[in-house]
Amino acid sequence: MSTFLELDHVTKTFGSEGMFGNGMVTIAVDDVSLTIDEDEPSITTVAGESGSGKTTLSRLLLGSHVPTDGRMLYRGKDFTKLTSRERRNFRREIQPIFQDPFESYNPFYKVDHVLDAPIQNFKLASSDREKKRMIEDALEMVGLVPGETLGRFPHQLSGGQRQRVMVARALLLKPRVILADEPVSMVDASLRATILDSIRRLNRDLGISVVYVTHDLTTAYQISDNILIMYRGTIVEAGTVDEVIPNPQHPYTQLLIESIPQPDPKNRWGSEPPQQNWDTSDTQIAGCRFADRCPAVMDECRTTKPPQYLINEHQLTACFLHKDKGEMTNPDITSTFQTESETIKAVPAKI
Amino acid sequence: MSTEQAIETYREGARISDVDALVVDGLSVYYETEGGTVKACDDVTFTLKQGERFALVGESGSGKTTLAMALMRLTRPPGHIAKGSVLLYGHDLTKLTDDEMRKARLSEIALVPQGAMNSLNPIMRIGKQVVDGLLDHLTDDQSTPGKEELDDTVRDLLTRVGLRPGVARLYPHELSGGMKQRVAMAIGISLQPKLIIADEPTSALDVVVQRQIMQTLGRLQEGLDASIMLVGHDMGLVAQFADTIGVMYAGKLVEVGPVEEVFSDPKHPYTKLLIGSLPSLQEKREFLGIPGLPPELVALPPGCAFADRCPSSFDRCSVDIPEKLNIGSRRDVACHLYEGEAQS
Numbered sequence: 001m002s003t004f005l006e007l008d009h010v011t012k013t014f015g016s017e018g019m020f021g022n023g024m025v026t027i028a029v030d031d032v033s034l035t036i037d038e039d040e041p042s043i044t045t046v047a048g049e050s051g052s053g054k055t056t057l058s059r060l061l062l063g064s065h066v067p068t069d070g071r072m073l074y075r076g077k078d079f080t081k082l083t084s085r086e087r088r089n090f091r092r093e094i095q096p097i098f099q100d101p102f103e104s105y106n107p108f109y110k111v112d113h114v115l116d117a118p119i120q121n122f123k124l125a126s127s128d129r130e131k132k133r134m135i136e137d138a139l140e141m142v143g144l145v146p147g148e149t150l151g152r153f154p155h156q157l158s159g160g161q162r163q164r165v166m167v168a169r170a171l172l173l174k175p176r177v178i179l180a181d182e183p184v185s186m187v188d189a190s191l192r193a194t195i196l197d198s199i200r201r202l203n204r205d206l207g208i209s210v211v212y213v214t215h216d217l218t219t220a221y222q223i224s225d226n227i228l229i230m231y232r233g234t235i236v237e238a239g240t241v242d243e244v245i246p247n248p249q250h251p252y253t254q255l256l257i258e259s260i261p262q263p264d265p266k267n268r269w270g271s272e273p274p275q276q277n278w279d280t281s282d283t284q285i286a287g288c289r290f291a292d293r294c295p296a297v298m299d300e301c302r303t304t305k306p307p308q309y310l311i312n313e314h315q316l317t318a319c320f321l322h323k324d325k326g327e328m329t330n331p332d333i334t335s336t337f338q339t340e341s342e343t344i345k346a347v348p349a350k351i
Numbered sequence: 352m353s354t355e356q357a358i359e360t361y362r363e364g365a366r367i368s369d370v371d372a373l374v375v376d377g378l379s380v381y382y383e384t385e386g387g388t389v390k391a392c393d394d395v396t397f398t399l400k401q402g403e404r405f406a407l408v409g410e411s412g413s414g415k416t417t418l419a420m421a422l423m424r425l426t427r428p429p430g431h432i433a434k435g436s437v438l439l440y441g442h443d444l445t446k447l448t449d450d451e452m453r454k455a456r457l458s459e460i461a462l463v464p465q466g467a468m469n470s471l472n473p474i475m476r477i478g479k480q481v482v483d484g485l486l487d488h489l490t491d492d493q494s495t496p497g498k499e500e501l502d503d504t505v506r507d508l509l510t511r512v513g514l515r516p517g518v519a520r521l522y523p524h525e526l527s528g529g530m531k532q533r534v535a536m537a538i539g540i541s542l543q544p545k546l547i548i549a550d551e552p553t554s555a556l557d558v559v560v561q562r563q564i565m566q567t568l569g570r571l572q573e574g575l576d577a578s579i580m581l582v583g584h585d586m587g588l589v590a591q592f593a594d595t596i597g598v599m600y601a602g603k604l605v606e607v608g609p610v611e612e613v614f615s616d617p618k619h620p621y622t623k624l625l626i627g628s629l630p631s632l633q634e635k636r637e638f639l640g641i642p643g644l645p646p647e648l649v650a651l652p653p654g655c656a657f658a659d660r661c662p663s664s665f666d667r668c669s670v671d672i673p674e675k676l677n678i679g680s681r682r683d684v685a686c687h688l689y690e691g692e693a694q695s
Contacts, residue, residue: 049557050528158644159411188410188584193628215557218630245632259562261587263629265610266361268591272566273559275513275529 003076004038004176004209005061005094009331010070012056015281027282028056030233031070033331036061036209038176042337043203043210045220045241047256048230051276057230058181058213062096063087092122095170097199099182101162105154111162112150114169115139122173138168141206142198160191167198171206178202181213196223217260221245226337229253232282232289235308238333239315249317252290288319296321314338357400358681359609360594364573366402367594371438372578373399373422373546378435380414380421386649391417391430393602396675399546399578399595404569406581406589406610408625409599410645416465418599419548419582423462424452439546457484461544463568465551465582467535471523477534478505478519485541508537511574513567529560533567540571547572550582565592586629590614595681598622601646601656604675608682618684620661655687663688 012029030053036044048054059065060072063079072079074090082090098104105114115135118124125131136146142164154162163183170178180199184192200223202208214220220227221241228238229250237250248254255273274293282289291301298320306318308328316328316336328335357369380392392414399405409415420426422437424444437444439459447455456462464470472480482501489495496504506516512533523531532552539547549568553561569592572579581593589596589610596613598606598621606619617623624641643660646652652659658668665687673685676693 049559193630217558218632221632222630222635255559257632259558260632261558261562261585261591262632263587263590263614263626265590265593265614268362269562269566272563272570275563 002038003035003073005036006073006076007032007034007060007067008071008073009033010060010067010072012053012060012065013068013282024281025283027233028053029060029067030282031331032057032235032333033070034228034334035332036177036211036334038209041203041207041209042226043200043212043224044334044337045217045224045227046211046213046230047215047217047220047227049215049256049276051232052230053233054213054215054230055181056233058096058179058211061177061179061211062094063090092173093175094177094179095173095175097163097166097170097178097180097183100186101159101166102154102186104166105162107154110151110153111157111165114165115150115172118169118172124172134172135168138171139165141171141201142167143194144168158191159187160194163187163195164198167195167202171202175208177209177211179211179213182215183212184219185214185216192219199223217245217257226334228333229256234289234318235333236290236319237315237317239311239336240338243312243315247315249311249315249322250290250319251294251296251321253317255293308333310336358403358594359611361611362404362594365404365594366573366576368401370401370440371398372401372403372440373580374436374438375422376436376438378418378421378437379433380417380426380430381433382430384429384649389648390602390651391648392421394435395599395604397597397604397607399580401545401578402573402576403595404572404579404581404593405595405597406583406593407597407599408582408584408586408589410584412645412648413599414602415582415599416550417602419462419550419580422546422548422580423456423460425462454488457539457544458488458542459544460546460548461539461542463532463535463539463547463549463552465554467528467531467552470535471531473523475522476519477509477521477523477526478502481505481508481519481534481537481541484538488542504541508541509534511540511571512537513563527560528556529564532556532564536564536568536571540575543575543577545575545577547575547577547579548582549579551584552581553588554583554585561588562591586625598625601651602648603656603685604683605657605686606684608679608684612679612682618678618682618689619657619686620663620688621657624662655685 010029010032014026014028015024046054046057056065060067074082119131125134139146139149144164184195187195196219199210203210212224224241227241227244228235231252237244237253248257287303288301288306291297300320306320308316308318309322309325310316310328311322311325314336356365357367376396378395382389382391395418407415421432426432432445482505505519509516509518514530514533553564593610596610597604600621606622614626617626628641641660646656654669654671655673658664667687673687675683675685676689677683678689678692
């Protein structure tokens with residue numbers, strides 16, 4: 001088994017309490033350990049609301065944020081100690097796809113430009129003919145017709161087509177991991193399916209691991225193997241989508257799933273849930289960060305941070321409601337994950 | 352569910368009376384461009400009862416926002432209202448002078464805009480923005496309220512939209528996206544309008560905040576006995592929120608009906624595909640998109656604009672534009688398939 005990327009007890013904080021800070025410290029990612037394996041490509045969803053830390057986590061994985069605490073390892077080597085050649089390789093092997101398919105383009109260049117640039121930067125083609133073939137292959141891979149796409153300006157393509165060109169761009173670099181941060185939230189619902197489908201095909205046909213960052217649990221359920229749910233920087237629940245989505249165990253995951261607007265007018269939302277309190281600094285919260293909104297809050301939730309309990313071999317949750325279950329011995333949350341070949345197993349601790 | 356409802360709905364607490372709040376008849380908004388006339392909104396007709404929640408859905412470019420802006424008389428050149436009338440409790444908004452319309456906005460018909468982050472003034476405190484419209488709408492015989500009275504009004508409005516009164520002293524950049532959307536709602540209800548138009552009020556927000564905002568909006572609307580028109584493309588949100596749904600395609604309203612009926616028995620092939628393409632939490636299945644793209648509005652095909660994407664199209668569809676057919680109580684569809692079922 002070879003590990004592509006590993007987060008080892010990584011914490012990322014913003015703001016400070018000191019003399020120059022405003023007293024508000026945001027712990028955007030709090031003590032997270034996970035691994036992305038390259039032999040077993042899977043699709044993993046990182047879900048949570050705005051401010052949950054999901055974008056910070058994805059920026060850590062892209063190497064554009066440095067952990068405040070803990071280490072990130074790329075192919076077993078500390079990320080801060082990479083040589084420039086290794087770092088360059090890292091930048092090719094993990095490719096981002098961003099939320100806004102409008103801002104990713106320079107409107108003055110034809111769409112060909114975003115496809116030419118990576119080939120030239122990484123010297124991937126030895127001739128113009130090879131470059132042309134690579135671009136056409138990548139476009140066809142995401143379901144676009146090269147003749148109808150190349151030579152056009154970004155505004156001449158639909159939002160869905162623009163986002164698929166971005167997927168094709170990522171593909172040109174033959175990455176091991178694609179990190180897609182809300183890739184369909186700005187695209188019309190009827191076009192979302194085609195983009196998600198092309199992302200799923202990359203995983204299945206080319207063996208690329210995908211990290212799908214979203215707040216949309218419906219599409220997460222449809223395309224991913226595994227999911228981790230974040231709330232104010234902590235991972236409150238993780239596991240396979242087949243365990244987590246039908247049987248959410250953390251009250252926050254339950255709230256998230258209940259709030260999804262189901263397309264069924266006869267089955268409407270219940271009463272209005274409480275709002276998040278943004279006025280407390282994360283460092284002032286001793287216990288569970290969800291305690292002030294939790295319908296099942298207990299005394300210990302306000303004083304002690306809940307550890308991760310293993311519900312079953314494919315699901316964990318950080319909630320005292322489940323303290324009858326064993327605590328996780330392995331801090332790596334991805335040990336509960338499952339890929340199609342199913343080799344990783346989590347071991348519950350003895351109670 | 353009360354038996355007096357003018358429209359059947361599963362919505363709890365609904366109070367829909369048989370009074371026509373908004374009657375839109377044959378409304379057409381055209382854009383004159385070099386390439387020809389673009390019929391962004393073409394011959395749209397529908398009615399909203401008092402207390403009713405109407406959702407207008409469609410893809411980008413289907414004309415739903417054009418329609419909403421036309422109701423507010425905020426259409427910008429080269430766009431113009433070419434035909435039709437908009438009656439709000441019997442008064443035709445299209446006939447008002449600009450000054451009368453300016454007074455009617457906010458006090459009669461209010462807009463909660465898409466992307467509240469861009470609709471607030473970044474250098475004005477929230478409290479001042481909330482009462483700005485209210486002060487602007489004072490009539491000549493009304494004196495300007497004192498500071499205390501204004502503070503009370505701000506406190507009351509912020510509390511009603513679920514914000515703490517202290518927010519009044521803050522600037523927009525100090526608020527989260529959901530809080531800004533709440534401020535936009537506070538401004539929207541400040542003069543107790545009879546019709547609230549909400550244009551994708553939650554499109555940039557995540558599910559829990561989205562639910563809170565929509566539920567707050569619903570509560571405000573019920574409190575004012577106002578009607579609401581929700582514009583958007585999220586069918587799930589429509590199912591949760593609305594009583595009635597109108598589906599737009601290429602500038603035309605192709606189907607209207609009670610939301611429960613349309614979801615359980617959609618008639619127009621476009622509506623069927625729209626509902627069929629929704630991903631579900633109950634089962635995993637292959638994604639079904641709608642094949643093809645909507646037509647260019649400058650060069651619409653001669654018959655039905657949906658014909659070339661439609662799985663049920665036949666010869667006539669590419670020749671004749673389908674007329675609106677009434678096929679049941681408050682149930683309209685513009686499709687040749689239903690000509691046999693039309694009720695006079």
